Amino acid sequence: MALDPSELKSLGAPDLEIAGLTLWIHGRQFPDASDYWDGNWLRVTAYATSPDSRVRTHGSVLHLSEVVQLMRGCEQLYETLEGRAGLDCMEPNLGVELTARGGGHIGVRVSITPDHLGESHEFLGEIDQTYIPGVIAACRRILERLPVREFEKAPA
DSSP states (O other), X not given: OOOOHHXXXXXXXXXXXXXXXXXXXXXXXXXXXXXXXXXXXEEEEEEEEETTEEEEEEEEEEEHHHHHHHHHHHHHHHHHSOSEEEEOOSSTTEEEEEEEEETTEEEEEXXXXXXXXXXXXXXXXXXXXGGHHHHHHHHHHHHHHSOOOOSSOOOO
C-alpha cells in the first residue's frame, strides 16, 4: 500500500535512505526486554519507490543485528570497493543488497513486501560509492539512539 504525501510527512525525517528505499524506525518492538533477541527487534516503516512503483511494509521486521551487519559491510565495501554489503533481514518483508560493480559503481537490490505469502517486489538500481558514507553514518545514528542489547551472548 502506498503512502500518500501527508502520511510520509507525518513520519518525519527518515532514519536510513538507500537509493529508492526510505526507512523510519519507530522504536523497539519490546521496549522492556533486555535480552539480545527480543530486546533488539525494531518497529519500522519501509518505503521503496521507483518512477512508476511504490511499496510499503511496516511492523517489527528489522533486528538491530541486521543494522550492525549493514554498517560493517558498507565499511568494508567502501574501503575495498569489492564484494557486497546487505541488510539481510530475518523477516522476509525487507532486504537490501549492495554489490560492487567496479569503477565506484554499487548495484542496489531492494526486496520489499507487506505480504510475503502473496506478494514479492524487487527494486534494482545503482549508486555511486560516495553514497556509502551516508549509509554508514545513518547506521551509526540508529545504533547510538537504540544500542544493541546484549544481556545474553550475541552471535559473532
